[in-house]
Amino acid sequence: xxxxxxxxxxxxxxxxxxxxxxxxxxxxxxxxxxxxxxxxxxxxxxxxxxxxxxxxxxxxxxxxxxxxxxxxxxxxxxxxxxxxxxxxxxxxxxxxxxxxxxxxxxxxxxxxxxxxxxxxxxxxxxxxxxxxxxxxxxxxxxxxxxxxxxxxxxxxxxxxxxxxxxxxxxxxxxxxxxxxxxxxxxxxxxxxxxxxxxxxxxxxxxxxxxxxxxxxxxxxxxxxxxxxxxxxxx
Amino acid sequence: xxxxxxxxxxxxxxxxxxxxxxxxxxxxxxxxxxxxxxxxxxxxxxxxxxxxxxxxxxxxxxxxxxxxxxxxxxxxxxxxxxxxxxxxxxxxxxxxxxxxxxxxxxxxxxxxxxxxxxxxxxx
Amino acid sequence: xxxxxxxxxxxxxxxxxxxxxxxxxxxxxxxxxxxxxxxxxxxxxxxxxxxxxxxxxxxxxxxxxxxxxxxxxxxxxxxxx
Numbered sequence: 001x002x003x004x005x006x007x008x009x010x011x012x013x014x015x016x017x018x019x020x021x022x023x024x025x026x027x028x029x030x031x032x033x034x035x036x037x038x039x040x041x042x043x044x045x046x047x048x049x050x051x052x053x054x055x056x057x058x059x060x061x062x063x064x065x066x067x068x069x070x071x072x073x074x075x076x077x078x079x080x081x082x083x084x085x086x087x088x089x090x091x092x093x094x095x096x097x098x099x100x101x102x103x104x105x106x107x108x109x110x111x112x113x114x115x116x117x118x119x120x121x122x123x124x125x126x127x128x129x130x131x132x133x134x135x136x137x138x139x140x141x142x143x144x145x146x147x148x149x150x151x152x153x154x155x156x157x158x159x160x161x162x163x164x165x166x167x168x169x170x171x172x173x174x175x176x177x178x179x180x181x182x183x184x185x186x187x188x189x190x191x192x193x194x195x196x197x198x199x200x201x202x203x204x205x206x207x208x209x210x211x212x213x214x215x216x217x218x219x220x221x222x223x224x225x226x227x228x229x230x231x232x233x234x
Numbered sequence: 235x236x237x238x239x240x241x242x243x244x245x246x247x248x249x250x251x252x253x254x255x256x257x258x259x260x261x262x263x264x265x266x267x268x269x270x271x272x273x274x275x276x277x278x279x280x281x282x283x284x285x286x287x288x289x290x291x292x293x294x295x296x297x298x299x300x301x302x303x304x305x306x307x308x309x310x311x312x313x314x315x316x317x318x319x320x321x322x323x324x325x326x327x328x329x330x331x332x333x334x335x336x337x338x339x340x341x342x343x344x345x346x347x348x349x350x351x352x353x354x355x356x357x
Numbered sequence: 358x359x360x361x362x363x364x365x366x367x368x369x370x371x372x373x374x375x376x377x378x379x380x381x382x383x384x385x386x387x388x389x390x391x392x393x394x395x396x397x398x399x400x401x402x403x404x405x406x407x408x409x410x411x412x413x414x415x416x417x418x419x420x421x422x423x424x425x426x427x428x429x430x431x432x433x434x435x436x437x438x
Contacts, residue, residue: 004261007257007260007261010256010260011253011256011257014252014253014256015249015253018249018252018253022242022245022246022249025245025286027239027241027290028289028312029289030289030307030308031289031307031310031312034314035312035313035314036307038313038314039295039306039307039310039313040306040307043297043306049296049297049298050295050296050297050409051295051296051297051310051313052295052296052313052316052317052320052409053409054313055313055314055316055317056317056320056321060317063317063321064321067321067324067325070325070328071324071325071328073328074328074329074331074332077332077335078331078332078335081335081336081339082335082338121412127296127298128296129294129296129408129409129411129412130409130412131320131409133320133323133324133413133417134409134412134413134416134417137413137416137417137420137421138416140421141416141420141421141424144421144424197298216324220327220421223331223425224421224424224425224428227335227425227428227429227432228428230338230432231432238361238365239361240360240361240364240404240405243361243364243365243368244364244368244401244405246368247367247368247371247372247401250372250375251371251372251375251394254372254375254376254379255375257379258378258379261379262379264384266384266387266388266426266429266430267379267384267387269426270378270379270387270388270391270426271379273391273395273418273422274375274378274379274391274394276418277394277395277398277414277418280398280402280410280414280418281398281401281402284401284402284405284407284410285405287405287407288405288406292406293406294406294407294408295406296408310406311405311406311407316407316409316410319407319410319413320409320410320413323410323413323414323417323418324413324417326418326422327417327418327421327422327425330422330425330426331422331425334425334426334429335429337429337433338429338432338433341433347433
């Protein structure tokens, strides 16, 4: 009982803080500060049509590097914890029910299309909504479909980790090239900016986003495959 | 009626989602339900971030044929909170996956999802 | 105006689904309700002129995390019933 009263009082307190916060919030009429700078200069400086991409990849590229590392750490810790459980119980194989006919047939058509759509999303990240994270998630969902259609198939861990390492090295390498050839780490002006609004433009942003997309896709795939290969707990 | 703006609706939804999340992880006993409450809390913060960035009658921060590049400052919403929300969503998935993995590990030891059965650190 | 009406309905639906997700005893229903909260939040992001965030939330928040929840639930439920 005392616990319920305590929780109620806590929620009331947090709620009143929120109420006064939104009461004091003044509606923005125009862009201020850093947002204004990005809106005025990002298109000319970096040549990216999508300003969110310009912020994520170049202006705050270091944050993206940290984010990708956190995702990598997650998949590494997850693999470590789940592999501790798998040892010593390799003798009994998992039994899978066969997937339905419709799912198997549809997956053959859908998986290549979903892969191409994911690649489209991260290659066009500087022009349209989308980018490496969304594209990587779409590719991982194609892998989910293939796992559902063929539960007994194995997805090679070394293949996933190879792609992941190549993408990571490429991402860091593009960043270091920015120090050498342009003005700082992860600067995208190591290449010609090109015509504004075309596919090959915005310097290194498409290349960095392709690496981010591959890396995120590989990490999410590794999380899913690790969870799939864990034995059911009896 | 003047309070019924898009921004205020976003604030209300976000704050109430956060409150439901806090209420959930304080009252629920099932570990999966606690993790679900954290996910709701996450969604609430993303809604708040995006609602803060919104400016009335403006469009998405993408410069194309419909947004004049020279006058972009007066036509687009704030892109910085969008970038933050993007980061927050991906990290939220990582946190959810980690918590669920630890749940699997805990379930293997005690064969229970009830958080009150885990008393090893209680004194 | 139409956006305000739409977002009021979306907001109310999100709140109801969140309460369902926390209150229900059926874990499957709770997980699906969380996915629906994310999906409708992504529509709200689109109304707030944030297509990037909407795409991420739809692909990651409502797609992949629901799948991960179900994977783990599947591993656990086998022994419960």
